[in-house]
Amino acid sequence: MNSTADRKSERGEPFAVRAWAEGRMVFVHLADGRIVGFPADRFKILSGATDEQLKRVEVRLNGYALRWEELDEDITVPGIVEGRFQLLLPQTSALRVADRTVEYRVAPKTAGRKRRRREPSI
Secondary structure, three states: OOHHHHHHHHHOOOOEEEEEEEOOEEEEEEOOOOEEEEEHHHOHHHHOOOHHHHHOOEEEHHHOEEEEOOOOEEEEHHHHHOOOOOOOOOOEEEEEEOOEEEEEEOOOOOOOOOOOOOOOOO
């Protein structure tokens, strides 16, 4: 048994057992069974990487981080799961994943905010 993995599991901290890239998407298989994916373009260094460079991702530090040796880039798994990215996505984008195009739209920053109620004019 891996005592570090056991401690992380007890604390509820997510950690990776596997990572891979398909096109411009990076996927992380977590120890709890979830698979989390994110666009490489959400990180400065990864956004400039080729698809081949992205594929050379490694799981390091007992599943705590992803490492791209050639790019000298490390990203923490808890940060990925919590959605802490460096860059915003464009308002509309398309990703190429597993021989299909996936389109998505990012909601404007005002999405989900309550509107102020205007006072009636007298």
